[in-house]
Each structure stands twice: as structure tokens, then as C-alpha cells.
Amino acid sequence: MLRSTSCIPLCPFTAKQPSFLRTHQRIASDLSSDRFTLRGGGGGGGASAVVSSSGLRDLVFVVNPQGANGRTAKEWKKLLPYLRSCLGKDCNVIELLTLGPSHAIDITREAIRDGADAVIAVGGDGTLHEVVNGFFWEGKPVGNLNSEASHSTALGLIPLGTGSDFARTFGWNNDPCEAVERIAKGMRSRVDVGVIDKEGKDLHYFINVADVHLSAKAGFYASKYKKFGKLCYVIGALQAFMGHHNRDMRIRVNGGEWEIYPQVTALCVGNAKYFGGGMKITPNAVPGNGNLEVVVLQDFKWYDFVFKLHKLYNGTHLSVNNVTSRSVQSIEVEEISDSGSIYVQSDGEHLGFLPKKFRILPGAIDMISSLSFHSIATVNPIFSGDGGRSIFRLNRRFEATGVSCRGQNPTNEPQTSKGPEPENVLLKIAWYGSELLGIAASVFRSPETSPIVTGFEVPVDCSGRAVRVAVVDSIKQDFKRSYFVTGNLTPEVYEDKCEFADPAGSFKGLARFKRNCTNFGSLIEKSNMKLMKWENFEDKGVGHWKFSCVMSFPWKPILSATGYTEYYFDTGSGKICRHVEHWNVPKIALFKQLLRPSRGLVGGTQN
Numbered sequence: 001m002l003r004s005t006s007c008i009p010l011c012p013f014t015a016k017q018p019s020f021l022r023t024h025q026r027i028a029s030d031l032s033s034d035r036f037t038l039r040g041g042g043g044g045g046g047a048s049a050v051v052s053s054s055g056l057r058d059l060v061f062v063v064n065p066q067g068a069n070g071r072t073a074k075e076w077k078k079l080l081p082y083l084r085s086c087l088g089k090d091c092n093v094i095e096l097l098t099l100g101p102s103h104a105i106d107i108t109r110e111a112i113r114d115g116a117d118a119v120i121a122v123g124g125d126g127t128l129h130e131v132v133n134g135f136f137w138e139g140k141p142v143g144n145l146n147s148e149a150s151h152s153t154a155l156g157l158i159p160l161g162t163g164s165d166f167a168r169t170f171g172w173n174n175d176p177c178e179a180v181e182r183i184a185k186g187m188r189s190r191v192d193v194g195v196i197d198k199e200g201k202d203l204h205y206f207i208n209v210a211d212v213h214l215s216a217k218a219g220f221y222a223s224k225y226k227k228f229g230k231l232c233y234v235i236g237a238l239q240a241f242m243g244h245h246n247r248d249m250r251i252r253v254n255g256g257e258w259e260i261y262p263q264v265t266a267l268c269v270g271n272a273k274y275f276g277g278g279m280k281i282t283p284n285a286v287p288g289n290g291n292l293e294v295v296v297l298q299d300f301k302w303y304d305f306v307f308k309l310h311k312l313y314n315g316t317h318l319s320v321n322n323v324t325s326r327s328v329q330s331i332e333v334e335e336i337s338d339s340g341s342i343y344v345q346s347d348g349e350h351l352g353f354l355p356k357k358f359r360i361l362p363g364a365i366d367m368i369s370s371l372s373f374h375s376i377a378t379v380n381p382i383f384s385g386d387g388g389r390s391i392f393r394l395n396r397r398f399e400a401t402g403v404s405c406r407g408q409n410p411t412n413e414p415q416t417s418k419g420p421e422p423e424n425v426l427l428k429i430a431w432y433g434s435e436l437l438g439i440a441a442s443v444f445r446s447p448e449t450s451p452i453v454t455g456f457e458v459p460v461d462c463s464g465r466a467v468r469v470a471v472v473d474s475i476k477q478d479f480k481r482s483y484f485v486t487g488n489l490t491p492e493v494y495e496d497k498c499e500f501a502d503p504a505g506s507f508k509g510l511a512r513f514k515r516n517c518t519n520f521g522s523l524i525e526k527s528n529m530k531l532m533k534w535e536n537f538e539d540k541g542v543g544h545w546k547f548s549c550v551m552s553f554p555w556k557p558i559l560s561a562t563g564y565t566e567y568y569f570d571t572g573s574g575k576i577c578r579h580v581e582h583w584n585v586p587k588i589a590l591f592k593q594l595l596r597p598s599r600g601l602v603g604g605t606q607n
């Protein structure tokens with residue numbers, strides 16, 4: 001019986017492996033405790049098991065601690081107490097950390113053989129991809145070794161990766177608490193899986209998007225820059241462009257006639273819609289309709305990407321010249337010159353080079369979802385209770401108790417917008433670009449003229465902590481000085497290494513924040529900032545604000561938004577250690593405001 005809620009140690013894997021497994025493979029569980037049922041592995045997997053013998057459900061969480069450059073491990077650690085409190089009574093929560101690439105495949109196989117009720121990938125698309133591959137062995141689905149077992153193992157996902165593109169198709173964001181709620185509800189739906197092979201050999205499965213040539217090369221390079229977060233996709237794309245040539249290819253759809261596709265830039269085979277950190281590349285793909293959507297970009301030049309990138313992100317590129325889309329059950333792709341150098345990737349993981357055949361396995365896996373996959377025709381998921389069966393009995397308890405996540409008060413907490421807001425790499429570039437521009441512009445500006453608040457003595461309590469009410473009062477004063485645009489804040493109430501985050505990015509350091517504010521302010525003619533409401537919570541204060549300004553560009557655009565800022569207090573010093581801005585206006589709308597000319601004037605502070 002597995003009743004483990006702690007990480008299980010792992011021992012080396014030595015058994016026969018399928019060809020796509022890479023080195024460093026390990027298999028789950030030194031299950032020395034008699035709480036665990038040990039079983040010999042069949043089908044060449046051989047090894048110990050991760051299974052219970054009680055009536056409780058066994059949920060195996062396969063965690064990639066290296067996902068999102070280590071953020072997955074941190075988020076997972078924070079999530080565990082909540083997860084246990086939600087699921088612990090009805091389920092065995094079995095946590096298995098991967099030790100390296102491909103390990104998740106082995107863990108998954110063993111878990112399925114031992115009858116786990118669900119294997120849940122915790123990490124990004126790469127981890128999900130490996131878990132999906134663990135559902136198969138030598139071209140067949142892995143089965144429960146107990147032939148009398150009545151249930152099949154479901155696939156689950158807690159999306160905590162860099163891109164987490166698969167989750168976007170269903171409107172799941174990277175909020176792990178929502179994912180836990182989904183798992184607790186336990187609705188299942190059949191989901192299609194794509195399979196890739198080369199002349200019937202080297203079978204490899206994908207659940208999101210497989211792609212060929214430029215995008216695959218970009219993904220290959222992007223994987224080397226994950227430490228830069230979502231910027232890795234931009235860097236990867238730039239590197240892939242260097243020396244890139246479009247290539248003539250031949251394709252065969254559903255076993256029909258071979259067709260020539262000249263000058264292919266990229267060919268994408270979608271079981272779901274998004275790849276590359278939010279690009280809606282196969283907008284008509286539905287991971288439960290028994291088809292794959294193939295989108296081919298031909299004869300694209302670098303400037304086509306500059307002018308059409310936004311269309312690729314919002315999924316409107318199918319109307320662009322040289323873009324074709326078709327729904328297929330299988331597609332074979334070969335390069336005409338047969339150079340052997342055309343990259344292929346599946347679910348963002350490098351998978352060698354052409355030629356390859358891609359085909360669909362309809363309804364191959366039972367997936368834990370909160371919706372019917374057949375209903376995902378548009379970006380917004382339609383929640384449906386009839387698409388699956390409930391495997392857990394926690395739903396009512398959730399709703400009745402209103403379990404809060406991370407200590408947040410579900411009624412008082414300002415709500416960030418839910419649902420999908422595709423990350424826009426363009427906006428990221430704009431964000432970093434504007435910061436660089438600001439720095440460059442500041443070189444030509446006269447020295448700082450706005451007064452800097454200094455010498456404020458923060459009152460402290462008997463344990464040396466800054467008095468909360470004084471810190472809050474300083475923030476309110478800073479609002480009166482429009483500190484967002486003047487940089488004129490009370491530095492004494494902030495930690496020097498305070499983290500500043502907004503919808504586009506985050507960084508640490510008060511000095512950098514002040515500099516960015518000042519640089520931003522220098523681009524503004526008039527501004528008006530008002531603190532509308534203040535809320536106090538145990539670990540933070542929340543200021544709700546209204547902001548408008550006229551930018552000093554020749555077309556005088558007006559930016560206008562409401563939002564709120566969370567000010568987290570350091571438990572030791574009592575000072576602000578995190579400053580998190582939330583804009584109620586979607587990023588893309590702000591961007592549009594910036595481009596819109598106006599003659600308008602905004603009453604308020606003259607900067």
C-alpha cells in the first residue's frame with residue numbers, strides 16, 4: 001500500500017529500454033518499506049512498483065524539479081501542503097521526483113503497471129511529453145499487471161513549465177491550485193495522442209504539437225536558454241534564423257499520393273493548438289476529434305515573421321498567403337534533397353531529423369480534465385460535466401469549504417483575470433526593449449531633478465521590525481507623488497533586493513525599479529495616479545489604483561488603466577520584499593493604446 005506523501009528515493013534502471021529512451025535512466029522506487037507492494041515488471045520494464053493495495057486511489061505525481069529553470073520544484077514545495085489537504089483523505093499522494101531526462105517515462109510505466117489511478121505530470125510540456133510516452137511500450141498501451149483491475153490509469157497535469165503550451169488549449173493557466181482542484185474533481189475525457197515513426201520504427205508519442213524545420217530548430221536552441229524564462233523562445237528563434245533556408249519537401253496525407261511542397265519554412269502537426277510559448281500555430285486542432293491539424297508555412301522570409309508574428313500568436317495566420325492548413329489522420333514528410341538535416345521536434349523536445357511519419361491514435365489516453373475535449377473548438381473551454389466520470393469524491397467538499405490556496409482569502413483577495421491570456425513574446429520584447437531604450441535615453445537627459453525621498457526613519461517595534469502602519473503610510477504618500485512614473489518613493493521602507501513584478505516580467509533591486517520608473521516618466525507628458533482603495537492582509541497590503549497618462553510621442557497616445565499592487569512584507573525586517581503589479585487591462589490592449597494617436601489631455605500631475 002502506498003501511503004507515501006514524501007519523495008521516494010530512486011534506484012538505477014537496468015532493464016530493456018525502448019529506442020527513444022536516452023541515457024541517465026532511472027526507475028522509480030527503492031520501495032524498501034513494507035507499506036509498498038513490490039512487483040516484478042513485465043514487458044521489459046522490470047522493477048519495483050508504486051502501487052497501493054487499499055481502497056484509496058493512488059495518484060502518482062511525477063515532478064520535474066528542473067522544470068522552468070527550477071521554478072517547478074519551488075512551486076511544487078509550496079503546493080504540497082495544499083495538495084495533501086485536498087486529496088490526502090481520499091487518495092494516496094505519491095510524489096516522485098525525476099532524476100534526469102526520460103526518467104518520467106519509466107516512472108509512468110511502472111505506475112501504470114502497478115495500477116495507479118492516475119499519473120500526473122508536474123512541470124512543463126517536456127515532462128508531460130515524457131509521461132505520455134510512459135503510457136506506451138513497444139507500440140502498445142502499457143496495461144495494469146493485475147488483469148482483473150477494472151480501471152485504467154488516467155493522465156493528469158499540473159502545468160508548471162516555461163511554456164506549458166498544452167494547457168493553453170484548455171484555458172488552464174499555470175495556477176497549480178486550479179490544477180489540484182481539477183484533479184480533485186477527477187473528470188476524465190478521452191484524448192487523442194499523436195505518434196511519430198520512421199519507416200514503422202522508433203515509435204514516439206506526442207500530445208501537443210510536433211513540428212518540422214525552422215520552428216523545430218528554434219525549439220532546439222530555445223531549450224538551451226530556458227534560464228531566461230519565456231525569452232528563450234525569442235533567443236532560440238533568432239539563432240535558428242541564422243543560416244536558415246526554406247526547403248522543398250514532399251508530403252503524403254492519409255496514405256494518398258505524394259505532393260510536392262516547395263520552399264517549406266515550417267510544417268506543424270497539431271493535436272492541440274499552441275507551441276513556442278503561446279503561439280496558436282494550429283488553431284483548429286482539438287485533442288479529442290480524431291484528427292491532427294497540419295499547418296504549413298512556405299517561403300517565409302525573416303520580415304514575414306516580423307509583420308505576421310502577431311497573427312501566429314493569435315491564430316489568424318491561416319488567412320495569410322503561403323500558409324495552408326488541413327486536417328489529417330496521417331502525414332508522411334520527407335525532404336526532397338534528403339540532406340538529413342531538417343529538424344523535427346515533438347511537444348518542444350528535439351526528435352532528430354526528417355523523414356518522419358505522423359499519425360493520430362484517437363482517444364488513446366484517459367485524461368483528467370474538467371471539460372469535454374470535444375467541446376474545445378475555440379480558445380475558451382466550455383465546461384461540461386458529462387464528458388467523463390468522476391474518479392474522486394472531493395468535489396462537494398471543495399465547494400462547501402471554499403478551500404483557499406496559499407493562504408489567500410478567496411473572498412477578499414483581488415482577483416486576477418482567469419482563463420487564457422496567451423503570453424505575447426512581442427510584448428516581452430517591447431518590455432525589455434523599452435527598458436533598454438529608457439536607459440539609452442537617460443544618457444542624454446539632464447541629471448535627476450525630481451526630489452528623492454531620503455532620510456526617512458522607519459519606526460521599528462521591539463523586535464526591530466518596521467512598524468506596518470508606518471510602512472503602509474509611506475506607500476500612500478508615495479502614491480501622491482505618482483511614484484510609478486517619477487520613481488519618487490520612500491526607499492527606506494523597501495528591501496534593497498525587493499522583487500518587482502508586473503505582467504511582463506520581474507526583476508530584483510530597488511535601484512533598477514527607480515531607474516525604470518524615472519525613465520518611463522521621462523516619456524510622459526502628463527499623468528494622473530490615484531490610490532482608490534487599500535486592503536490589509538496578514539502578509540501583504542494591496543493598493544488598488546487608477547492610472548492615466550499622455551505619452552510624449554508625436555501621436556500623443558493616452559494610456560489609461562486600473563489595477564492593483566500587492567506589497568508583500570518581509571517577515572524579518574517588516575519592509576516590502578515583493579512589489580507585484582496587476583493591470584486590469586489586458587497587455588495587448590495596453591499595447592494598442594500605445595499605438596493609438598490622440599489629441600486628448602489628461603488632467604493631473606505634470607511631470
Ligand SMILES: Nc1ncnc2c1ncn2[C@@H]1O[C@H](COP(=O)(O)OP(=O)(O)OP(=O)(O)O)[C@@H](O)[C@H]1O
Pocket residue numbers: 064065066067068069097098099100101102103122123124125126127128130160161162163164165226348349
Ligand atoms: N531531474 C531532471 N534534471 C534535468 N532535466 C530533467 C529532469 N527531469 C526532467 N528533465 C528534462 O527537463 C526538460 C524540460 O522540462 P519541462 O518541460 O518540465 O520544463 P520546461 O522546459 O521549463 O517547460 P516547457 O516545456 O513547458 O517550456 C525535459 O526535456 C526533461 O527531459
